[in-house]
Every structure is written in C-alpha cells, then in structure tokens.
Amino acid sequence: MPGDPAYPKARLEFNRRVNKFPRVIVFCRSVRDVVNAVKWAREREVRIRVRSGRHSYEGFSTLNGGIVIDVSPMRKVSIDRHKRIATVQTGIPLGMLYSKLWTKRLAIPAGTAPDVGVAGLALGGGIGLLSRKYGLTCDSLKSVEMVVASGTNSAKRIVADNNRNADLLWASRGGGGGNFGIATSFKFRVKPIRDVAIYRILWPWKDLEAAYSAWQAWFPTVTDRLTTTIDLQSRQEGKIESTGQLLGSADELKRLIQPLLRAGTPIEVSVRTVPFIKAVEFFAESDLNLAPKFKISGTYAFKPLPPEGIRVLRRFLANAPNRHASVWSQSLAGAVARIPPTATAYVHRQARNILELSSRWFKDEEAARNADWVHRLRQALKPYTRGDYVNFPDLSIRDWQQAYYGVNFKRLTRIKRKYDPRNVFRFAQSIPPATAPRTALRKGSTR
Structure with missing residues (x-):
C-alpha cells in the first residue's frame, strides 16, 4: 500500500511513461489469493486491474486508486514430456518459461522479450520466431484456469477447455488479457526442439x-x-x-x-x-x-x-x-x-x-x-x-474494436456478457458486455 517501503517499486510498469498510484497491490501466490482479492474489491466497489509481467504498453494493468491483482509470484511449471503438455502458472516471465521447457528439450511458439509475462502474451495472441512453423502462442493453448466474477460480490475459479466453457477458451486465444477474468494457469501443447x-x-x-x-x-x-x-x-x-x-x-x-x-x-x-x-x-x-x-x-x-x-x-x-x-x-x-x-x-x-x-x-x-x-x-x-x-x-486508435478484433468483436462481447455481465474487469479498451437482447412483445401485451 502507499507508504510501504516496497510500494514505489511495486507500482512501476515496464513502460515508465505510465505513472499510476494504486490504492493497493496484491501479489498473489495461489488461486485462493486471487479469489480473495477479487471478492475484497467487489465488496468495497474498488476498481480492479490484472497484472503479470507489467508489459501493458498503455498501462492497462494499473490504475490510480484501485487494486492491482498481480499474479507474478505464481510461476510453477509442470511438464508431461510423454504427452508434450506443460501446465504453466500465469505469472512466469517468458525467459524463465523457455528455460524450464528447455530442460526437457521442449518449447512453445512465443515472443523474444524475456521479462514479458506469459499471461498477456498468450491471451493476446503471441507472435515470435517459431510462428511460421507452429503458429501463435495462443494456438498451443489447450485450457485456461481463470478466476471470474460471480454473483453480486463474489468470485470463483473455472476451467475453459474444449469440453467446459469452450467459448471462453475461444476468447482466450487472442481476445486480450484482463477482459473476462484473471487467468491463473494455462495448459500448452509443447514441441520438441534442440x-x-x-x-x-x-x-x-x-x-x-x-x-x-x-x-x-x-x-x-x-x-x-x-x-x-x-x-x-x-x-x-x-x-x-x-x-x-x-x-x-x-x-x-x-x-x-x-x-x-x-x-x-x-x-x-x-x-x-x-x-x-x-x-x-x-x-x-x-x-x-x-x-x-x-x-x-x-x-x-x-x-x-x-x-x-x-x-x-x-x-x-x-x-x-x-x-x-x-x-x-x-x-x-x-x-x-x-x-x-x-x-x-x-x-x-x-x-x-x-x-x-x-x-x-x-x-x-x-x-x-x-x-x-x-x-x-x-x-x-x-x-x-x-x-x-x-x-x-x-x-x-478510435476504432480499436475493429482494429484489434474485426469480425470477432461481437462474439467477444457476448462471451463477456456471459462471464462478466457486470463488467467487473474493465479498462480503457476492454471488451464491453453485449447489451442483453430485448424480448419480443406478444400482440396486446405491455411491459
């Protein structure tokens, strides 16, 4: 919090052009920490920002007077070399992830900056020097564990994969970080490499x-x-x-x-x-x-x-x-x-x-x-x-909805309405929830 000795360093973003002063910064070590932080913020009507690597170029991962929920301490990686699946907590920086995968002579297609957080990278797409062969980082994403807002003042953990909440997995493959909830863990397909x-x-x-x-x-x-x-x-x-x-x-x-x-x-x-x-x-x-x-x-x-x-x-x-x-x-x-x-x-x-x-x-x-x-x-x-x-x-960019998402924007707003109808996770260019469809009136009825 402001006044703590660690606060000046804790509030800094990678882009020093961004100069914000949050009310509190919570460094989460577990999914429970994330759930508790979201609940705390909702109970007190405190605005939320989500942060992993601090690389949001326009500072969307911080704010004045609100809570920054930072998952950077969550850096565990487990690797199933036989199935070529890596389970990755979302606070790990990219350089550290490359190093851990390399111990098994494996890799994911991702970017070059070693201190970028894997969460924002993957959720926005993920472009790098394996892209032409193996696609974007998000193309290797098999599932997402995410903390979402629930009820009036609560939060819960859910999983999105091809069988559960598949629409949220679709949105997490390029829909951008911080729009639907707080990603806490990913499962990636990984590739052998030497x-x-x-x-x-x-x-x-x-x-x-x-x-x-x-x-x-x-x-x-x-x-x-x-x-x-x-x-x-x-x-x-x-x-x-x-x-x-x-x-x-x-x-x-x-x-x-x-x-x-x-x-x-x-x-x-x-x-x-x-x-x-x-x-x-x-x-x-x-x-x-x-x-x-x-x-x-x-x-x-x-x-x-x-x-x-x-x-x-x-x-x-x-x-x-x-x-x-x-x-x-x-x-x-x-x-x-x-x-x-x-x-x-x-x-x-x-x-x-x-x-x-x-x-x-x-x-x-x-x-x-x-x-x-x-x-x-x-x-x-x-x-x-x-x-x-x-x-x-x-x-x-005034038409950012079209510039970032094109024909996918409307579907993203419908998914936003499903998982964050109260727009708890919002920032200057966040995806808004779609307006609820109006119910057609039967002849002779009134509202």
Whole structure:
C-alpha cells in the first residue's frame, strides 16, 4: 500500500511513461489469493486491474486508486514430456518459461522479450520466431484456469477447455488479457526442439528501401521453418538489421538468405547453429538497454508495401524525434494463416507481416512529440496496412474494436456478457458486455 517501503517499486510498469498510484497491490501466490482479492474489491466497489509481467504498453494493468491483482509470484511449471503438455502458472516471465521447457528439450511458439509475462502474451495472441512453423502462442493453448466474477460480490475459479466453457477458451486465444477474468494457469501443447540456425544481417541506413523491398518479397517464398524480422532504425541510429531463426542447419540458412544478401551492400553477416536456448538469449539482447519511456503502435501488412509505402517509412525515420525510433516487422503467414480468422479470437490470420511502430525517450518533456510521431506514422501507413495487434495497444486508435478484433468483436462481447455481465474487469479498451437482447412483445401485451 502507499507508504510501504516496497510500494514505489511495486507500482512501476515496464513502460515508465505510465505513472499510476494504486490504492493497493496484491501479489498473489495461489488461486485462493486471487479469489480473495477479487471478492475484497467487489465488496468495497474498488476498481480492479490484472497484472503479470507489467508489459501493458498503455498501462492497462494499473490504475490510480484501485487494486492491482498481480499474479507474478505464481510461476510453477509442470511438464508431461510423454504427452508434450506443460501446465504453466500465469505469472512466469517468458525467459524463465523457455528455460524450464528447455530442460526437457521442449518449447512453445512465443515472443523474444524475456521479462514479458506469459499471461498477456498468450491471451493476446503471441507472435515470435517459431510462428511460421507452429503458429501463435495462443494456438498451443489447450485450457485456461481463470478466476471470474460471480454473483453480486463474489468470485470463483473455472476451467475453459474444449469440453467446459469452450467459448471462453475461444476468447482466450487472442481476445486480450484482463477482459473476462484473471487467468491463473494455462495448459500448452509443447514441441520438441534442440539446435536451430540463426542469422543477422546489417545494412547501412541508405539501403533502407532496398533491404525492406527485398525482405518483404523474399520471406513468403522460403520454408515455414524460417521466421524472420527486419528492424528499420532511425537515420540517427544509422542501420537496418534483419534477423531470423530456422528449424534447420546453418548451411541451409546460408542458402536461404542469399536474396537478402544481394540487396544493397550488407556491412555485416553472421549465420550459425546454436542450441535453441542460446537463440532465445540472442534475440533477447535486442530488448535490453532501451530508453525506459515509449509509445508503441502496430499494424499489419496484408500485401507487400508499394514503393510509396516504403518511402513513408524512410521519410518518418529520416525525421524521427530521436535516435530510438524504429519500425520493426516480423514475417507471419505459414502456420498462423492455416487457422481461419474466426476459429480463434485472433482475427488477423491472413496478414503477411506485422509492423511495430515505436519511439522511446528519457525525459517527460519529450513525450508529446514522440507520441505524435508514432500517431502520424500510423496514419500515413493506413493506405497500405490495416488493423492492430491487441498486444500493441494504442489509445489513439478510435476504432480499436475493429482494429484489434474485426469480425470477432461481437462474439467477444457476448462471451463477456456471459462471464462478466457486470463488467467487473474493465479498462480503457476492454471488451464491453453485449447489451442483453430485448424480448419480443406478444400482440396486446405491455411491459
């Protein structure tokens, strides 16, 4: 609580742009703790936020004057190697989960930032360097244990799988964190893994257009065993970087990246075979040592950016508010696209690649111009891209319901009405409960 020695650190979010002061922060060690915290809040009409890894870009996992229910102490993992099922408590950070699975030479398709909480990642989709082969994190999700609001002032634990509360499992595969209740445990299908091949290519900034054009034309033509990224950095930073991971050998990867090497004049190329856990560490390096305050938005490309679209990227990065601005893209399609858009809540199945638009800064007075730069860039890309990833939330998007969920939004509101009709779990861009259908009146009747 405010005044406790641990409170200043406990209230901090990953994005230091967010500066909120909760009334109380509860660090839960069990499902019972979560149930009790929800009941306490409901009995006192205290607003609730849900937190695991603190990575909500817009600070949806915290608030002023309410209760933050934090599951980060809940980090147990049990692995059935024979059935290839991992039962994972939702407070575990991704890097720790990768390490525990690696002891059994197993993995799930997930992201690269090691301190991201698995809960928000999986509930929003989960994009990473195994996506083209094995799909999103949510595609490996078999069941969810969740604490939901019940009755007037109570809470209860339920399980959602293909046989029980199947609609809630559907919603938990891409419907976003904190909308329906508090996830406390997941069951994932996991995949065997050992060595992988990784690459890194650097170009000078002048090759931005050549490198991006080559990358977006090339990645759909290669095997789904290869997932790849490209990071367009600001002109002040002065470089373009592409990386990727292949479920295969370094020799095969060297052959596959030849079209990229013919683009522009690469200044550095490395290709090597490493144990998968070393690849996890390699890709995590890019998420460290960043400016602590940031504005991020996202969008999807469903077809290659035309030359004028790439020139938009070049123009904005040439006039970035500081050296920390960038546009990062990752290849999708493959296994992601083999699932229909309405089969899970994650709707953007047919996108070729995702773009993350970001700017970072240190001083509070820099916030407005950095956020404005991101907003203007997203608007300028609208002729060539559409939608947004719910794990890249952006408060400036007015039609966020369509951007995040598309045709799945209405179904999500009906599921919300079923499991949280009183809208206990809500925030600035949370899914609202659908309005109850009006009962038709019989002829001659009155209300």
